Amino acid sequence: MSAGPYNYSYIFKYIIIGDMGVGKSCLLHQFTEKKFMADCPHTIGVEFGTRIIEVSGQKIKLQIWDTAGQERFRAVTRSYYRGAAGALMVYDITRRSTYNHLSSWLTDTRNLTNPSTVIFLIGNKCDLDAQRDVTYEEASKFAEENGLMFVEASAKTGDNVEEAFLETAKKIYQSIQDGRLDLNAAESGVQHKPSQPGRNNLSNDQQGNKDNCAC
Amino acid sequence: MADVLTETVLPEDLKRFEKIYHEQLYKNDVTPKAQFEYAWCLVRSKYPADIQKGIVLLEELYKTHEEGHRDYLYYLAIGTARLKEYSKALNYVRSFLAIEPGNQQVITLQQTIKKKMEKEGLVGMAMAGGVVLAVGAIVGVGMAIAHKVKS
Ligand SMILES: Nc1nc2c(ncn2[C@@H]2O[C@H](COP(=O)(O)OP(=O)(O)O)[C@@H](O)[C@H]2O)c(=O)[nH]1
Ligand SMILES: [Mg+2]
Numbered sequence: 001m002s003a004g005p006y007n008y009s010y011i012f013k014y015i016i017i018g019d020m021g022v023g024k025s026c027l028l029h030q031f032t033e034k035k036f037m038a039d040c041p042h043t044i045g046v047e048f049g050t051r052i053i054e055v056s057g058q059k060i061k062l063q064i065w066d067t068a069g070q071e072r073f074r075a076v077t078r079s080y081y082r083g084a085a086g087a088l089m090v091y092d093i094t095r096r097s098t099y100n101h102l103s104s105w106l107t108d109t110r111n112l113t114n115p116s117t118v119i120f121l122i123g124n125k126c127d128l129d130a131q132r133d134v135t136y137e138e139a140s141k142f143a144e145e146n147g148l149m150f151v152e153a154s155a156k157t158g159d160n161v162e163e164a165f166l167e168t169a170k171k172i173y174q175s176i177q178d179g180r181l182d183l184n185a186a187e188s189g190v191q192h193k194p195s196q197p198g199r200n201n202l203s204n205d206q207q208g209n210k211d212n213c214a215c
Numbered sequence: 216m217a218d219v220l221t222e223t224v225l226p227e228d229l230k231r232f233e234k235i236y237h238e239q240l241y242k243n244d245v246t247p248k249a250q251f252e253y254a255w256c257l258v259r260s261k262y263p264a265d266i267q268k269g270i271v272l273l274e275e276l277y278k279t280h281e282e283g284h285r286d287y288l289y290y291l292a293i294g295t296a297r298l299k300e301y302s303k304a305l306n307y308v309r310s311f312l313a314i315e316p317g318n319q320q321v322i323t324l325q326q327t328i329k330k331k332m333e334k335e336g337l338v339g340m341a342m343a344g345g346v347v348l349a350v351g352a353i354v355g356v357g358m359a360i361a362h363k364v365k366s
Contacts, residue, residue, distance in 0.1 A: 013217075029319065037319060044289045045255065047320045048219050063217060072248055076255050079228045 006193040008052050008059035012172055013189040014165075015081055017105050018090035019098040020069030023124040026155035027090065028066045031165050036156050043068040046080055053166060055173045062169065081112035085181070085189030086120065086168040091139075093123045093152060094131040099139065106146060116181040117189065118171045119148045122164050126152040220296055220327055224259040232256045247280040251287070258294035270294045285311065289321065296328045299335070304328050 016024045025040050025047060032049040047066040052059055065084075067077040081087070087109050091098040102121070109119060121143045123134065136152060143150035149167060153160035175181035176190065183192050236253040239245040250272055257269025270291060277287040288311045296304035308325045312318065 025320075041315060041318050041320075043320060044286050046219075047323070049323075050218075072251075076228075076232070076252050079225060079256075082225070 008061040009193055010058060010060045010173075010176075011191040011193065012060055012062050012085045012169060013083055014062055014064045014086040014088060014168070015084040016064065016066045016088045016090060017081075017109065018069060019092070019095075019101050019105075022069070022090045022092040022095070022098050023155045024066050024069065024088075024090050027088070027122065027124060027153070027161060027164075028064055030155045030158055030161045032064070034158070036158075042070065045073055046077055051165075053169055055166070055169050058173070060169055060173070062165065078108065078112055081109060083187040083189045084113050084117055085172045086118045087113060088120050088122055088164060088168065089148070090122045090124050091134070092125050093134050093139075094125055094128050096133040099123075099134045102142065106148075113189075114185070114187055116175050118168050118175070119146075120164055120168045121148045121150040122160075123150070123152040124155055126159060127154040127156050218327060219293060219324060220331060222259065223261045224256045229256045229260060229265070247276055247283060250276055251283060255290055258290055258297065263298055266294050266297050270298075285315065289324070292321075292324060292328070296331065301328060301332050 016028060018024055020042065025043050026037055028047065028049045029035060029037055029040075032051045043066060045068055049064045049066065050061060051064075052061050054060070065080045067073070067080060089102065089105050089109065091102055093099075106119070109117070121139065123136070123139050139152075140150055142148075149171065151160045151164055151167075153164055155161060172181065172190065176183065181188055181190060183190055232249070232253045233256075236245065236249050239249050254269040254272035254276070257265045257272065260266055260269070273287045273291050273294065276283060277291070280287075288307050292304045292307035292311070295301075295307065305325065305328060308321060308328070311321050312325075315321070
């Protein structure tokens with residue numbers, strides 16, 4: 001990143017939330033490093049990851065805060081919600097309790113973010129269909145009623161993981177284009193980084209993949 | 216730019232957890248939870264004096280509350296790294312990895328600290344510091360042996 005002008009034009013801040021053990025950290029690592037961690041230790045406080053993606057020809061750097069689901073961290077992790085442009089809210093399709101807690105996660109998110117924050121619901125561990133405890137239809141209805149985007153995904157196989165992160169970014173980008181998201185608002189969760197004209201395209205192609213994990 | 220070493224706590228959040236901690240302190244009944252939450256905010260302050268205070272609180276917790284050891288080590292590493300006490304920070308990281316090798320979150324923190332050192336051109340210095348420490352340790356052992364022989 002030290003190479004002078006930015007090789008991306010926007011920064012979007014994301015948070016990943018949901019009960020402990022639903023696979024938040026695995027989703028993050030699948031997205032930033034394309035690998036699955038079979039026994040991932042419990043997250044301490046918050047974990048951070050980045051990746052540069054492209055939406056409508058624009059390079060966007062995602063700054064992702066993965067929060068620990070454990071109750072003892074919850075009070076302080078709430079302060080990371082502020083200024084999130086995207087919130088990935090995760091439950092585990094094999095554990096009904098994690099689905100039942102969604103309304104509490106949703107209330108927190110709505111209270112602590114702004115109206116333009118895009119909330120994406122992920123039903124994780126869809127590779128474990130045999131142990132399914134929450135139907136697709138039910139979750140899909142919940143998402144619709146609450147105006148959330150929704151997919152079932154698997155951090156293990158990688159199914160729909162890219163989609164969830166990318167669709168969220170597309171929606172945020174759309175909000176910017178439509179003027180619904182005010183870039184100048186302090187807590188929009190988006191920063192614009194005008195890159196140097198001309199140099200931009202050149203460096204983009206060369207550095208695009210190198211920066212998968214700028215941690 | 217924001218990452219675990221540069222993002223900062225909002226003053227109002229810091230105040231909120233400070234208040235809870237002080238109320239408990241006043242009643243002489245501080246819970247590890249309140250102390251940890253306050254310390255976690257302090258080490259993310261932009262003021263070095265706050266970070267230092269957070270480190271003291273975490274060290275105290277580390278000595279008295281075994282259950283949270285991994286949390287305290289992790290935030291001690293972050294606090295000391297923010298104060299640019301890099302050898303200390305890397306020592307905390309190493310202690311953590313000795314207990315939990317392969318913890319990706321902590322390995323990432325280690326890389327972030329090393330990158331920051333590189334940026335500040337401090338890698339050489341830290342290594343020199345390490346050598347001095349090692350020599351100190353050897354001298355220490357030598358002295359201990361000498362002592363034994365004498366007695
Ligand atoms: N089968 C399967 N296991 C998963 C999946 N995602 C996560 N896991 C496992 O679920 C456990 C908890 O995952 P983790 O990411 O630590 O959950 P977090 O507490 O929400 O961050 C770990 O043992 C993972 O290996 C998935 O998509 N499929
Ligand atoms: Mg986790």
